Amino acid sequence: MRFALIHNARSRRNNRSGAGFAAAAESLLGENFIPSDSREGTADRLRVLRDRGVRTIAIDGGDGTVSTALTAIARVYPEDDLPDIAVFASGNTNLIANDVGFGLRGFQALRRLRQGAMRSSVRTPIRLTWPESDRMPVLGLFGGCAGYARAVRIAHAPSIVRFAPHDLAVGVTVLGAVGSLVFRRSRDRWLAGDPLKIMTEERSYGGESFMFLATGLSQLSRGIWPFWDAEPGARGVRYLDVSAQPGSLARAAAALLTGRAPRWLRRHPDYDSGRTHRMMLETTSDFVLDGEVFTPTASRQLLLESGPAFRFLHA
Structure with missing residues (x-):
């Protein structure tokens, strides 16, 4: 070859x-x-x-x-x-x-x-673009904004990265963030969220978001899968949006960190997950894609789309 x-x-x-x-x-x-x-x-x-x-x-x-x-x-x-x-x-x-x-x-x-x-599988990365901008699109397979961007910024601190791989560092950081909810000052700051409006091909809604995640992958490490859609190889952008001040956060985190999405969680108004081929975000938050931090346009817009289909080889 x-x-x-x-x-x-x-x-x-x-x-x-x-x-x-x-x-x-x-x-x-x-x-x-x-x-x-x-x-x-x-x-x-x-x-x-x-x-x-x-x-x-x-x-x-x-x-x-x-x-x-x-x-x-x-x-x-x-x-x-x-x-x-x-x-x-x-x-x-x-x-x-x-x-x-x-x-x-x-x-x-x-x-x-x-x-x-050899064996192979197909994935469609997320194509991140900046509307009304001449900036070139970027492809990636896992990203997010609001609380996720905040957690990644902390995880990138030298004091954490020196001692742990990034995926572990982010896990430790998120657990630390959840632990910080015990204290009122940090709890109020994290739970207040960031402004986020989501417009998909099917619907539009917005408000304040505690955490937004999106991926073109079909599985994550350590059994974590915070999305309702678990169909292997399905094309499109899978996403999860957790509203600010979410109810039952500890119970929801316990389910999602172990790859479960029980019926009560799917019906909860503070947790929304789906799959789409195109979604526009309006937010003041940075967007982190595969560890790299990107800022929205002056009009606060970011466009996420299904990118081209790549065939990945497996030994």
């Missing part, structure tokens, strides 16, 4: 393993070895791969690297002729690899790719 490798030497596991693999992989793959760069820099290198007919691209890094790579690939390759993707879990955050990861990394992964003939 003819394939290329996008390698992020700064990712957590690659940084720990040193430069030996990168040097050897570059020697083996030649021009098909691409150091992870900005979306623009990666896109320039991908145009060469496209013109040479490379049909499989491995991404060696975490969620941020995957987001950067998929965005660059979508800018270069035709939407109806995208390359196959293999994700090597090497990052600080590996939510994407937990769902559609290759299952191997390093030389073992390269050898398996060369053999060909």
Whole structure:
């Protein structure tokens, strides 16, 4: 199989393993070895791969690297002729690899790719765009705003990231946030939420949001699944919106953190989950997509859509 490798030497596991693999992989793959760069820099290198007919691209890094790579690939390759993707879990955050990861990394992964003939699954990333702006769209597979953006900002603090992988750090932070609800000052600040209006193809509603989440994945790590829709491989943007000052928060969190959505929760007015192909958000909150923080337009708008369908390979 003819394939290329996008390698992020700064990712957590690659940084720990040193430069030996990168040097050897570059020697083996030649021009098909691409150091992870900005979306623009990666896109320039991908145009060469496209013109040479490379049909499989491995991404060696975490969620941020995957987001950067998929965005660059979508800018270069035709939407109806995208390359196959293999994700090597090497990052600080590996939510994407937990769902559609290759299952191997390093030389073992390269050898398996060369053999060909493997399983695959299809996912449609979220395409994040800024209406009435010339800013280029960005692709990602898990994001959110309001309380989620606040929790991620805390989890990115060096005092936390130094000691824990990002997915664990966010978990610890969220648990700490829930614990902080015991104290009135922090409880009032977190539960007050952020302004958020949601407009989907089916309906529009708005108010204050305690937490908003969206994903193009079909499963998360550690059995967490905070969405009603659990149909594997279903295309579209799955989302959860938790209203400010939500009722039964501890009970709801216990259910969602274990991947359950009982009937009482589905009927509760403070919790709304669904799947759509297009939704407009109006908010003052930042939006975090695969660990990267984005701000809305001056008119406070962000557009989330189903992106192009990628085929992910599994060893």
